[in-house]
Amino acid sequence: MEVLVIGAGVVGLAVARALSLRGHGAIVAEATRGLGNGISSRNSEVIHGGMYYPSGSLRARHCVNGRRLLYAFCESHGVPHARCGKLIVATNDLEQAKIEGIYEQGLANGVEGLSFLTGAQAQALEPNLSCTGAVLSRETGIVDSHALMLALQGDLEDAGGMIAFHAPVARIARQGQGWIVQIGGVDPTEIAVDAVVNAAGLGAQALARATEGYPPERVPPLVLAKGNYFGCLGRPAFSRLIYPAPVDGGLGTHVTLDLAGRMRFGPDVEWIEREDYEVDPRRAESFYASIRRYWPGLPDGALVPDYSGIRPKLTGPGEKAADFMIDGPAEHGLPGLVHLFGIESPGLTSCLSLAEDVAERLGD
Numbered sequence: 001m002e003v004l005v006i007g008a009g010v011v012g013l014a015v016a017r018a019l020s021l022r023g024h025g026a027i028v029a030e031a032t033r034g035l036g037n038g039i040s041s042r043n044s045e046v047i048h049g050g051m052y053y054p055s056g057s058l059r060a061r062h063c064v065n066g067r068r069l070l071y072a073f074c075e076s077h078g079v080p081h082a083r084c085g086k087l088i089v090a091t092n093d094l095e096q097a098k099i100e101g102i103y104e105q106g107l108a109n110g111v112e113g114l115s116f117l118t119g120a121q122a123q124a125l126e127p128n129l130s131c132t133g134a135v136l137s138r139e140t141g142i143v144d145s146h147a148l149m150l151a152l153q154g155d156l157e158d159a160g161g162m163i164a165f166h167a168p169v170a171r172i173a174r175q176g177q178g179w180i181v182q183i184g185g186v187d188p189t190e191i192a193v194d195a196v197v198n199a200a201g202l203g204a205q206a207l208a209r210a211t212e213g214y215p216p217e218r219v220p221p222l223v224l225a226k227g228n229y230f231g232c233l234g235r236p237a238f239s240r241l242i243y244p245a246p247v248d249g250g251l252g253t254h255v256t257l258d259l260a261g262r263m264r265f266g267p268d269v270e271w272i273e274r275e276d277y278e279v280d281p282r283r284a285e286s287f288y289a290s291i292r293r294y295w296p297g298l299p300d301g302a303l304v305p306d307y308s309g310i311r312p313k314l315t316g317p318g319e320k321a322a323d324f325m326i327d328g329p330a331e332h333g334l335p336g337l338v339h340l341f342g343i344e345s346p347g348l349t350s351c352l353s354l355a356e357d358v359a360e361r362l363g364d
Helices: 010-021 058-077 093-108 119-125 145-158 201-209 281-291 347-362
Strands: 002-006 025-029 086-090 114-118 133-137 141-143 162-164 169-175 178-183 189-193 195-198 223-232 241-244 254-257 263-266 270-272 303-313 325-327 337-341
Touching: 002 010, 002 178, 002 189, 010 025, 010 145, 010 195, 010 347, 058 141, 058 145, 058 347, 086 093, 086 119, 093 114, 093 133, 114 119, 119 133, 141 145, 145 162, 178 195, 195 201, 195 347, 201 303, 201 337, 223 281, 263 281, 263 303, 281 303, 325 347, 337 347
Parallel strands: 002 025, 002 195, 025 162, 086 241, 195 337
Antiparallel strands: 086 133, 114 133, 169 178, 178 189, 223 263, 223 270, 223 303, 241 254, 254 263, 325 337
């Protein structure tokens, strides 16, 4: 089976790798000049434990399974990563109830290494922290996402697959038992394949609407939730990731660390109408207020604008967070076609598990 995977982000690369390792021919069409230039390069690079998501949901299943697969992959492929752990903290009674719910949800989801801590126990681990209680997730970690994508690319190419850069897909149409894909760019062309996987991230809905025969009513809404990050001057105040109780649209303005030990804060949630990656320095004011709830010692003037990313959400402000949407032949009735919608966090953690799911949906 010859398969075209659209999008060279972490999920598209993982899908193409999985298909190649199963003996299928896999080509990745990427609109830009490099790997992961969209969502995959604009996130917290966190390997999530899997305790936030409803039991039985795709997010819960793929996060827990994907985390286990991802740690094994990183170890076997030399991808830089660290199981640094995470504290989800409460600073009042309402937040205490929230994190108790997260702890119970994590146990229900089969997440390993969870403990519920008092404020004093959490502060013994992180002296700069101020909280009334916390959930410790020992299995949460961080990963070099670019090294991960390079490793996925290496496996893909070793198995005979390839990536075509500067290859934006314009249209997908049925041709006999397979598909004909129109690719634009500086050298427009058409290729015939047996199957197509749409892993285009922010562009997934537009591609679904450009797919001949795919019912337009199946295309979910695309809601853009921008997440801004601020770097922090000075020495890191924490050795673990610190997350507040979740907020509408995200997991709160949290402390993230990179593999070099640098500390940054974010993402917040900024609902937007179009793609825009500029970080407004004025948003720092809300960051200071949010961060000082759990780190009162944050110095004035310590935050500097860093970068931003955009989550491809399927629901908007005040609405219940949507699950991942994997629309395959069993759902829409078109053989050899899978659309992936709303693959936001924990998409990075879930990538290898999602890839196996997509490969199984396509079958042989």
